[in-house]
Amino acid sequence: MGTTIRQISEITGYSPATVSKALNNKGGVNSGTSDVIVKTAKKMGYFQETDDKIKRVRLIVYKNYGLNIDEIQFFPLMVDGFQKECQRQGIEVVVSYLDRRAEDFELQLQKLGEDRNTPVVITGTEIMEQDLRYLKNLQCPMLMMDYWHESMEFSGVLTDNEDAMERAVDYLVSKGHGEIGYLKGDFRIMAFRSREFGYWRGMGKHNLTVDRQYTVELPVTMDGACQNMKRYLEAGPKLPTAFVADNDIIALGAMKAMQESGIAVPDDVSVIGFDDMPFSAITIPGLTSMRTSKETMGKLAVKRIIELQCEKSAVRTKTLVCPELVERDSVKNINERQEEVRWQI
Amino acid sequence: MGTTIRQISEITGYSPATVSKALNNKGGVNSGTSDVIVKTAKKMGYFQETDDKIKRVRLIVYKNYGLNIDEIQFFPLMVDGFQKECQRQGIEVVVSYLDRRAEDFELQLQKLGEDRNTPVVITGTEIMEQDLRYLKNLQCPMLMMDYWHESMEFSGVLTDNEDAMERAVDYLVSKGHGEIGYLKGDFRIMAFRSREFGYWRGMGKHNLTVDRQYTVELPVTMDGACQNMKRYLEAGPKLPTAFVADNDIIALGAMKAMQESGIAVPDDVSVIGFDDMPFSAITIPGLTSMRTSKETMGKLAVKRIIELQCEKSAVRTKTLVCPELVERDSVKNINERQEEVRWQI
DNA sequence: AACATTTATATAAACGTTTACTTGGAGGAA
DNA sequence: TTCCTCCAAGTAAACGTTTATATAAATGTT
Numbered sequence: 001m002g003t004t005i006r007q008i009s010e011i012t013g014y015s016p017a018t019v020s021k022a023l024n025n026k027g028g029v030n031s032g033t034s035d036v037i038v039k040t041a042k043k044m045g046y047f048q049e050t051d052d053k054i055k056r057v058r059l060i061v062y063k064n065y066g067l068n069i070d071e072i073q074f075f076p077l078m079v080d081g082f083q084k085e086c087q088r089q090g091i092e093v094v095v096s097y098l099d100r101r102a103e104d105f106e107l108q109l110q111k112l113g114e115d116r117n118t119p120v121v122i123t124g125t126e127i128m129e130q131d132l133r134y135l136k137n138l139q140c141p142m143l144m145m146d147y148w149h150e151s152m153e154f155s156g157v158l159t160d161n162e163d164a165m166e167r168a169v170d171y172l173v174s175k176g177h178g179e180i181g182y183l184k185g186d187f188r189i190m191a192f193r194s195r196e197f198g199y200w201r202g203m204g205k206h207n208l209t210v211d212r213q214y215t216v217e218l219p220v221t222m223d224g225a226c227q228n229m230k231r232y233l234e235a236g237p238k239l240p241t242a243f244v245a246d247n248d249i250i251a252l253g254a255m256k257a258m259q260e261s262g263i264a265v266p267d268d269v270s271v272i273g274f275d276d277m278p279f280s281a282i283t284i285p286g287l288t289s290m291r292t293s294k295e296t297m298g299k300l301a302v303k304r305i306i307e308l309q310c311e312k313s314a315v316r317t318k319t320l321v322c323p324e325l326v327e328r329d330s331v332k333n334i335n336e337r338q339e340e341v342r343w344q345i
Numbered sequence: 346m347g348t349t350i351r352q353i354s355e356i357t358g359y360s361p362a363t364v365s366k367a368l369n370n371k372g373g374v375n376s377g378t379s380d381v382i383v384k385t386a387k388k389m390g391y392f393q394e395t396d397d398k399i400k401r402v403r404l405i406v407y408k409n410y411g412l413n414i415d416e417i418q419f420f421p422l423m424v425d426g427f428q429k430e431c432q433r434q435g436i437e438v439v440v441s442y443l444d445r446r447a448e449d450f451e452l453q454l455q456k457l458g459e460d461r462n463t464p465v466v467i468t469g470t471e472i473m474e475q476d477l478r479y480l481k482n483l484q485c486p487m488l489m490m491d492y493w494h495e496s497m498e499f500s501g502v503l504t505d506n507e508d509a510m511e512r513a514v515d516y517l518v519s520k521g522h523g524e525i526g527y528l529k530g531d532f533r534i535m536a537f538r539s540r541e542f543g544y545w546r547g548m549g550k551h552n553l554t555v556d557r558q559y560t561v562e563l564p565v566t567m568d569g570a571c572q573n574m575k576r577y578l579e580a581g582p583k584l585p586t587a588f589v590a591d592n593d594i595i596a597l598g599a600m601k602a603m604q605e606s607g608i609a610v611p612d613d614v615s616v617i618g619f620d621d622m623p624f625s626a627i628t629i630p631g632l633t634s635m636r637t638s639k640e641t642m643g644k645l646a647v648k649r650i651i652e653l654q655c656e657k658s659a660v661r662t663k664t665l666v667c668p669e670l671v672e673r674d675s676v677k678n679i680n681e682r683q684e685e686v687r688w689q690i
Numbered sequence: 691a692a693c694a695t696t697t698a699t700a701t702a703a704a705c706g707t708t709t710a711c712t713t714g715g716a717g718g719a720a
Numbered sequence: 721t722t723c724c725t726c727c728a729a730g731t732a733a734a735c736g737t738t739t740a741t742a743t744a745a746a747t748g749t750t
Contacts, residue, residue: 363729
């Protein structure tokens, strides 16, 4: 049954050594020769058998602007789910960092995708669109995490940012809010853009206008967001009754700024964050936020990549994990006033 | 030069297959036979050459009580430094989780340490003392991270908890504090114990008494610490002018409790945390804390494990990374009063 | 043009590992 | 005892990979 390198060698007329190198994308083989060998190997069903059982998966952590706090909380939880599922399936996990800023970035990437038998899962939170073309050239099966672009040719597992943000708006509306602002990260990663779409969609659904003066652009660090928000508040602008934010960092930075400027949260302005970072539970007030199960994402990534490898389906799939709202104290129910009035009567 | 399996085979009289299996701890070889083969191989210098160049390192994440917030912030930063250094040296990183609660825990561990040529670095923040004996049996070189016990037979890279805590006390004393309490985690991981020793040492150095009523035992979650601290405060106990805490989580939980109980930080009581978690920068007031460079620890782990492999020294070494104090707003300078008086005159 | 050097390509041979199989002795059952 | 089964121990042979080497073409130098 099992097609061997020697059989391919006999048919193509090249030595086993050459065949081996060709099939594993090692150097020292003419590209024409390599093509012939690979084609023959495919025809003979060499890959079908070896591929069926995955032994290792490579987790590529794509880095661009260095570790940010966002990653810090995303990474270990995701890896946790990822690893657990791999263990269950008897798969070994190899973790590789890939630094966009390295000068041999392209070469590194190519090396990582050399081995046809170890599929690659890449965390793309920080990925740049123009890098997608490099990813295309990888020899191995691929799965993208936490990023999506229509031009991609591979499947992905990601957070349903748009829907979640829409639901955040829904929630605020249900609490009586009509003027809802947007705390917008000044660095537009893909996830933020989706969240913005969700914000728009949510506003549109409830026939609310997206008032541009309620959109505040802030840095994605807590200190930065706090400082910029303070500057913004100094001018004494008209404020909405509530803000949704691109993430918890921005939300908390802004919240601190408001508090220090004498604006009470949630009494004057309500805030909803995104990501449900661990410390959003202990701030004063506790920050209401959207939580995605990172463990689930990691687990799903493994399942999807196995499907991909086994079924060899060319159909792209997008697996969306839906965040859930975590209610805390940073949103005020404006409807309450009416109830209070009733009590007084 | 290079000793080969076949040479060992000829000398021992066993087939190359048997030799291979014996040297890699695979099954199907009599233990007596295995001993002879390994001994001969050692004599012939088989290991010296193959071992010289490490190709992969296994990072074992030892888990016991599941992911806690402590790990969440430790893990990715450490892995970052670890990975970077490995990349620089052309070493591949394989990450394996090891769940203490799994019923085949022992078997799993043994499997991970089977390959003589991939040294193992194990993160031991949560490790249990009785598990050390299993680790002893591993066939490969080993390095322990973030944990130390005198009975261990391998080297380690860890935080200098004791010294750091002593310096925290020094700092408080320099700010005029004489009554210093201790916010003590109710789950005593090794690191906490070291920190406690450091606290004692620091107090002793300055001829201060460790007043037991100033030691408050709190859960290691933020909510838990907050609630217990509140309960403690309800009794209206005598309070010190400052607390050092086992970590930031406990410090922040306690801080929140004090604030909600009408005790101002730092005006009434000062607080120093440990670990410098990212969000300690944005709390009100910002939490003064001890920061260890996790990246450095990861990097050092790689360097040490390479040294270990190459030099084959049997001498244990302990590499301590010294935390530094990050000054924020949670500590009040009591000496200031005198200066103010001077100004008034 | 003549020679030397470098580079790209291919392979023979040797490597360590794995699989399928042989062997011999232990342990029961009749 | 005889027969059968089972299992641990060991190996032959085949596997894919790697290394050192051969060869021819391309390039540089005189």
